[in-house]
Amino acid sequence: MSAITSSRADTIPSAPAAPPLVRGITRFARREFRDALASKWFLLYTLAFTVLAVGVSVLSLSGVGSHGFAGFGRTAAGLLNLIMLVVPLMALTAGAGSIAGERERGTLLYLLAQPVSRTQVLLGKYLGLAAALVCSLCVGFGVSAGVLAWRTGGVGIGAYAMLVGFTAMLALAMLSLGMLISVISRRTTVATGLALFAWLALVFVSDLGLMASSVLLKLRVQEIFGLAAANPLQSFKMAVIVNMNASLDVLGPVGAYASNTLGAGLPWVLASSLVAWTLVPLALAVVLFARRGSV
């Protein structure tokens, strides 16, 4: 070992300043992104999503001779249901394991003992995971688009890009919710359990609950639409359908009400719901993480 030199003892020496907010976030985001790309969950999710997306595409096209853009419409409808099941599960569990996992491994304390703030750690991890998730989705959508183009001779690029865009928004919203769960959970198992519960609630319970409450409480159409738009999955579904059909008439009276009332503003309202589901849980996670009394 070589000699250790040091700053003088008689004064308090200066040390390099703590990294600025953005640089700290960027460092954590890059590391999180690299770690995610190298992780088994990322490979598994990417593979599963790609296989399912391609499978849905092939099955959709093998029906009654749909071709070209009509073929894409059938595929998008098939993908819609797949996305609503798989993407929230991917994002919720990835988010739930982030902070809770670091806490359980003991690495969170070490990170927080560096000259960084809790906000930098959390936002950096969020951005890194978000980038990894979007990459994973892009692989699945890319391969699926390749299959579509090969089988039908063309893909409605604009509509397909919108589908990818709304899916990315849904993933970011669910990742935020997962991070919030992770912040409030001491153990990874608890966080994962809560994430699965949230997934079940969003995918199944809220849908059935909305149907039941609309019948039992005799809700008006605007109330049903409001409740549906408050669910990020329903917002996503309606946004994709509007994107494909330019109208929600296929969803019955509630859809017709939304189309007639909101008109061209409907996609923006639905996108706003997804943005709110991204920002509110993330902001809550930042606040709760910053106020936490212990590691």
Place this chain on the structure above:
Amino acid sequence: MIHAAGVTKRFGRVSAVSDVSFGLDPGASMALWGSNGAGKTTLIRCLLGVMRCKGRASIGGVDVRRRGRHARALVGYVPQELAFHDDARLGSAMTFFAKLRGISRDRAAESLGLVGLSGHERKRVRDLSGGMKQRLALAVALLSDPPLIILDEPTSNLDAAGRGEVVETLRRLREGGKTLLFASHRPDEVISLAGRVLVMERGRIVRNTTPAELWPTEKPVQVVRLYLEMASEADAADALRDAGHAVHLNGHGLCVAVPRDRKAEPIGVLARQNIEVRDIEVLEDVQIPGGDR
């Protein structure tokens, strides 16, 4: 360098740290001494600003609660156990922490050299020995050449050789003018590294003294041999190690290093574990081989 005033941390009704006040001058070295659960680790976490607590604490005049990350820029922290991702390679881990602190890659390599880890950059963390992991943590702590190094029982998980390496590195850091604050329950470490000792019990500072005053003789540590039932020796050794004692099992009883004025302490530790001590012998001029724990 460090100023703490009335630092208090409660977990529910339990006070882990209670009204702790002390100061540490630049270039000085201080040990936090106490048994497990005395509050040493909690106090360190409060001083680092990673745990919210009552009272005031500052590092280099920077309030750790209000400007935590700026205060931590003055600190290199070495935890009890290295907490890196097992899959990470030494080189990439060092680069990450270097970038986080705005330090060049060259400095990261230099820092690895300071602790004798040059040439190991491609190794994964999981492939390192305990001593190497601890030296890696020290290398990260030294990255930005911070004026203050805080260590939480840095040698507790090391064998004698690893412990010797770390203590030697810390001794040279101290000679180089670094301010050291470290938790330990090994008298030999405290004597060789600390200028002052804060003795903690149940979250409170009960003495702020020097090692010489705490262990006034030239040989502050004595070895006592405990005679137990053979079947309970392994459990007894574990319990005593957990309580911070250096223990050696040599087939003729259990040899335990204890401060001269606390020779009966191991008996109390074992009594709490319902392990009966048949006899006790105080050994003169005997050291525990390698001090293995």
